[in-house]
Amino acid sequence: MHTPHSLGRRGFLRGVGAAAALATGGSTLAACGSGKAATVNKAGSAAQVQLPTYTPLSNGPTPDLPGTDAGVPAGFYNYPASPTAAFASPPLSGGKFSAMTPLFTAPPPSRGSNPAWQAVEKKLGASVDITMVVGDDFDTKLSTLIAGGGLPDLIQYDGLGGVPTISNLPQFLDSQIADLTELIGGDKIKAYPHLAAIPKVFWEQCTVAGRLYFLPIPRGISAGAGLYRQDLFAAAGVNSYKDIKNSDDFLTLLKELTNPGKDRYALATNAGGNYYGLPIFEQIFGVPNKWRVDGAGKLTADIETDEFKAALEFMVKVAKAGCYYPGSQGWTKAKMEDAFQSGKAALIYDGLPALSTSVWATAQKIDPNARLMPFVPFGANGGAGVAYQDNVVFAGTMLKKADPAKLAEVLKIADFLAAPFGTEEYLLKTYGVEGADYTLDANHNPVQTDQGKNDSNVTWKYVAAPQLVTYNPGVNALTDAAHQAYSELVPMALPDPTATLYSPTFGKQGVSLYKAVTDTLTQVIGGQSSMSSFDSAVKTWRSNGGDQMRSEFEQAYANAPKS
């Protein structure tokens, strides 16, 4: 389904709200770019752009579990014993800069009372005012700033590879955002070695209308197909996801895992973008990632495929068998995670990065045998399942238009923040100042103090970041499992053929059109509607704009040179 992946992070209503807030600003933007509207409105693709040349760093630490250029994050059991300095001296010499990012934690203390913030700026050689906006409200504030003026130097854009969260995106980029193609395309990126060490797969997400506009904030390519309780699976006779051969096996297992008497169910879901754990079933049944493209360049939407229907029919069976925790479709995500950690649900759809040392520790306190593991999809009819490239980047960072000298300085900030795991700079921007914010344990792993937990909430990692690593200090089993999952998921992860293509209709109507389909979908799974109502919802989607999107994407696909 289009929505869980592309909209998961912001959610439907927020997208709709942002679109509404933008209604006033939209016309201004269109006017700004009107001179070039004809060119910027054209669909384009990453293949047309000369992307930055991937140049791995030669002096990085050796991981315990190696990563790959295709995007598997390297795994580290512990933080390297003697972190190296990525910069001998501050890359900048003075200056004031600004940035804007979302915030998913409590707000950090402001600069004056935050030694970590001060230390980062000292090492950077410049001051950076970060406007941190509560995650859900980010798009509202951004659209207000776009219309009202006053954009900062570095701005996060969270619509990459999904529904654009800024209306008239190409016009906006053209009129207000620096075109990075000439600045860092090809070998020019080598002036910023840490940005150059980000593999090509991440930069491919960063283009619009044939130009490079964003710096990637890399993630692990695939968010996985949910998380499972290996201990509960084992008790039901299945040691690992690898022992599940087909959908019949799976249904038997789900029924086996469900035991209402013990307050235990195979699955739990939550309100919002989970749709009864739909992504798990889509990947098992081999549904394409948003669109499937055939040899002739014809596109088929995921919801139009037989695979999708098979997945949906299977989910209806699972729901009828009582395998979902009753009422969990109204839960918050936190409540679903609680149910999983306490063993009330054995399988949930949650992103792979949700597994962490602290989550593991909470579950182990409740049950010392608890083993929380990433689930890798099998094939419904035997063989392999598919995975999705649904978490390639967290977001992209845009640079406000400025003269080349200023842009070079702003890029140096990004390069500084992209200092990789194992460096002193990474330790500083992630954990703060040693002593006040963290102490090192016997294995050189930072352990945050209470002050550190607050100080380190400054959102440097959303301004710019290096390639992700898998690092769960103290729980090697989890690092092993996550690395293993990434190693299996990344090669089987299907790209979304439209991820770097632009369709004006998708930008304008993508959200509202899919809402009708997902509403029907949840009713079908919940047993309030029949399969035929899903078929008619798909028909409506087609006639209201789905076919239009298809033809726009197809045209963009045809125009894009194939690599």
Added chain:
Amino acid sequence: MDIRPSRTGRPPWMERPSRLGRGGKILAISLISVVVIYPFLAVVATSLSSESDIAASGGLVIWPSHPTFDAYRYVFSGGIVSQALWISFLVTVVGTALSMAATIGMAYGLSRSGVVGGRFFLATALFTMLFTPGVIPMFLTVQKLGMYNTLASLVVPSLVSAFNLVVLRSFFMGLPAELLDAARIDGLGDWRILTRVVLPLSKAVLAVVALFYAVSYWNAFFSALLYLNDTSKWPLALVLRGLVIGGEATSAANEGVVPQQAVQMAVVVVSVVPIAAIYPFLQRYFTKGVLTGAVKG
């Protein structure tokens, strides 16, 4: 209905209620109380619980089996919540005072007949009730007035609420004209009529309007979200919003740290207690029959 005196000679409503009737009432009131108190109790209990207790109970805890103040310690350790609490307090007190001054002045002026331009100002105020400005025009106004990223942006744009103005004006207009005429004959000017006569007679409505203002300042997060960049200026409502929904925003990407539920609930308690605490002090004004005896003699 038959209201003849019963055997005791008293009307029925003065009879001792039957045991069954009393039991029924007690049961009904208890049930309603439980329904009202349960959410509060659960929030307080959860804020005092450990994370594993919360996970084990599947969300909200009713009785903390291993009570701990960890959540409160964390909430107050970074200085963010205490700073936000102070900001909210400041904005609420100053904002309410300014709003009351502006609203009272305007309402009194508009309640008198023969004020030059009175109709125009009233119509202008009412216009804002019917047609609220959009987010972006408001943002531009705040920006151009130099209030962007200042605490004034939380107060000035919402200084006078047209609704509260209408409530006060109507109340002032309802005061007996004889009273004001008498004051004028005694030689009082408008200022002293307002402060000596009108306001003392309007305590009830002033308490209500002040409470409306105070609660709206205390809860305001959207203006703070739009106009404030610096986290050290964030009011509590915005911090609370970040803590409670911050972790919900992520699905596939899952940007990690969902704030612990105990922490979320601790912030809810911290934000609810001050505003709940002022209710009892204002309550007496709500029930007082203020105009009793005002026109005697």
